[in-house]
Amino acid sequence: MADNKKVTIRELAKRxxxxxxxxxxxxxxxxxxxxxxxxxxQQLAKTLGYRPNLLARxxxxxxxKTIGVIISNIANPFFTAVxxxxxxxxxxxxxxxxxxxxxxxxxTERQAIEMLQGYMVSxxxxxSTRRGVDYHLLLGRTPAIFIxxxxxxxxxxxxxxxxxxxxxxxxxxxxxAQGATRIGVISSSVSTAGQERLAGYRMxxxxxxxxxxENIIKCSDVQMRRVRRYTSNLLINQxxxxxxxxxxxxxxxxxxxxxxxxxxxxxxxxxxxxxxxxFLALPVTAVQQPTVEMGTRAVQRLVARINGSxxxxxxxxxxxxxxxxxxx
Amino acid sequence: MADNKKVTIRELAKRxxxxxxxxxxxxxxxxxxxxxxxxxxQQLAKTLGYRPNLLARxxxxxxxKTIGVIISNIANPFFTAVxxxxxxxxxxxxxxxxxxxxxxxxxTERQAIEMLQGYMVSxxxxxSTRRGVDYHLLLGRTPAIFIxxxxxxxxxxxxxxxxxxxxxxxxxxxxxAQGATRIGVISSSVSTAGQERLAGYRMxxxxxxxxxxENIIKCSDVQMRRVRRYTSNLLINQxxxxxxxxxxxxxxxxxxxxxxxxxxxxxxxxxxxxxxxxFLALPVTAVQQPTVEMGTRAVQRLVARINGSxxxxxxxxxxxxxxxxxxx
DNA sequence: ATGAAAGCGCTAACAT
DNA sequence: ATGTTAGCGCTTTCAT
Numbered sequence: 001m002a003d004n005k006k007v008t009i010r011e012l013a014k015r016x017x018x019x020x021x022x023x024x025x026x027x028x029x030x031x032x033x034x035x036x037x038x039x040x041x042q043q044l045a046k047t048l049g050y051r052p053n054l055l056a057r058x059x060x061x062x063x064x065k066t067i068g069v070i071i072s073n074i075a076n077p078f079f080t081a082v083x084x085x086x087x088x089x090x091x092x093x094x095x096x097x098x099x100x101x102x103x104x105x106x107x108t109e110r111q112a113i114e115m116l117q118g119y120m121v122s123x124x125x126x127x128s129t130r131r132g133v134d135y136h137l138l139l140g141r142t143p144a145i146f147i148x149x150x151x152x153x154x155x156x157x158x159x160x161x162x163x164x165x166x167x168x169x170x171x172x173x174x175x176x177a178q179g180a181t182r183i184g185v186i187s188s189s190v191s192t193a194g195q196e197r198l199a200g201y202r203m204x205x206x207x208x209x210x211x212x213x214e215n216i217i218k219c220s221d222v223q224m225r226r227v228r229r230y231t232s233n234l235l236i237n238q239x240x241x242x243x244x245x246x247x248x249x250x251x252x253x254x255x256x257x258x259x260x261x262x263x264x265x266x267x268x269x270x271x272x273x274x275x276x277x278x279f280l281a282l283p284v285t286a287v288q289q290p291t292v293e294m295g296t297r298a299v300q301r302l303v304a305r306i307n308g309s310x311x312x313x314x315x316x317x318x319x320x321x322x323x324x325x326x327x328x
Numbered sequence: 329m330a331d332n333k334k335v336t337i338r339e340l341a342k343r344x345x346x347x348x349x350x351x352x353x354x355x356x357x358x359x360x361x362x363x364x365x366x367x368x369x370q371q372l373a374k375t376l377g378y379r380p381n382l383l384a385r386x387x388x389x390x391x392x393k394t395i396g397v398i399i400s401n402i403a404n405p406f407f408t409a410v411x412x413x414x415x416x417x418x419x420x421x422x423x424x425x426x427x428x429x430x431x432x433x434x435x436t437e438r439q440a441i442e443m444l445q446g447y448m449v450s451x452x453x454x455x456s457t458r459r460g461v462d463y464h465l466l467l468g469r470t471p472a473i474f475i476x477x478x479x480x481x482x483x484x485x486x487x488x489x490x491x492x493x494x495x496x497x498x499x500x501x502x503x504x505a506q507g508a509t510r511i512g513v514i515s516s517s518v519s520t521a522g523q524e525r526l527a528g529y530r531m532x533x534x535x536x537x538x539x540x541x542e543n544i545i546k547c548s549d550v551q552m553r554r555v556r557r558y559t560s561n562l563l564i565n566q567x568x569x570x571x572x573x574x575x576x577x578x579x580x581x582x583x584x585x586x587x588x589x590x591x592x593x594x595x596x597x598x599x600x601x602x603x604x605x606x607f608l609a610l611p612v613t614a615v616q617q618p619t620v621e622m623g624t625r626a627v628q629r630l631v632a633r634i635n636g637s638x639x640x641x642x643x644x645x646x647x648x649x650x651x652x653x654x655x656x
Numbered sequence: 657a658t659g660a661a662a663g664c665g666c667t668a669a670c671a672t
Numbered sequence: 673a674t675g676t677t678a679g680c681g682c683t684t685t686c687a688t
Binding site for chain 3: 346347348349350353360361362365384386387388389390
């Protein structure tokens, strides 16, 4: 029965008539304790409802089997998908995860990392906010792996990105194949991913010997209102018959404008596939990001780094490939 | 400069030529230390890059200003919206939050709560998984507030729900006003919310003197395939001209079926409004849940309970009202 | 205004 | 196979 007072190792030791050390060993399933004793103690712990004080344990061992996951926008389906994969893989490898959302705010990001370090969390998976955070200062040699975005101090940490340029190139190529002749683009200046996707757009045009017109390239902060303005500018003033948006947030804003103005006959392409694209009147060709692979590999690599199981002296930059979902 | 070795209070004390106690007081901005000394110590801490060991502090004080947030599905936009509101309000009130996702798994939920308790987290906001978790045993008198779903041991904890029945009634009334004469419903048996929404559906029909036909009422686990089967059954075999889905997941699956079969002329209603409903050919009338209010009030109430600032002896069940977004 | 000392619960040498 | 002991970094009486 659960007594009111909290059960500690000392308490168990007293009741079992053994030392605290033996209890600790029994609870940690050490081979250095007699099976009978071990069993007895474990039983007792269960009956008394013993809960280890993880604080004390971490403090003593100077580590907590916990991975800090720092993401920049919890409302973005891309990130939640990655987070779920991270959680799954971490659980498999017997790690805990703590997720903190920074809302693209570098200050919050710094605080979050410092806070977790205060809790002895010493492995991180980070989707960096804007450039401007000095991870050297913050992390030192703490194992960390960056996802989705190239961090400020790249080259010093493992980084896991998708092949943004290639994905963008594929989408734009598909739009061209569908007959689009003048394709506008709206990208994000917030992350490195946005710039790479823009580069991919240019590559596709060049491959198809289409002149790049800087007037139909828009790249800035993702702000609903601004994206809507860009959209009408591109599709009406600039007479584009195709539009490539660099992520799901931009796509949403652009679609709002397209719907409001009742524009039709367009070829749309975007990063971040979503199930509801199937329901739209306009066909959307979309890049499906490998969220599960990204989350899974991030955890695996982090854990490998810790155990030093494979010799990974040099931090690596890994590119995952993307999949194209065509609709027309 | 950031030395390699970690800076502790002892280190600061040595360097400042004062006792550890004084350093601790200075760092905590206690009035019991001379302003000059305080300032000097705080400066030193900054220069040396001192980071408090939160583990040690929590262990000593037996509390951590951290709220554990247990949600059942991080991929559900409803929950992520609530989480963001929780984070915002918590930050304002100077609390930390730790979010853990249980994926509707009661085992994971139990583990998560125990784990956090091990870290001295002693206030929780919980979106319960299926009934079957005994919160008395798990939480005891630990302050906790339940959101979205009525927990097993209701009456013992504060609970914050939306007015599910009323929301459902409003949607169904709207569908009837739009001319639907035979409205099927698909709800979820996973949570208490699903049952309440079903009750609201029945109320609306009764108010409008429409006979309730049990053949067009479907309620079960939310499984993509099953929902799709229900959908075609209702809309084709049962010849419904309207459909009410009880949450965003069900709606997504139903829309997949509707799109695949190219069904038209339907009146659709659902819980959980989404921006992209504006882009659909079929008009969707949707209940907008008060996610911000729910998150904000959950935190406020939890903190009030802790401080005992207002006398809230009895746990309360609070219902938040919803908003209807009509489209036709 | 400051210091000395105890102790939170746990684990890991180092005994026995 | 088990016990003794020290100590992680911090806060907090109780002295001075």
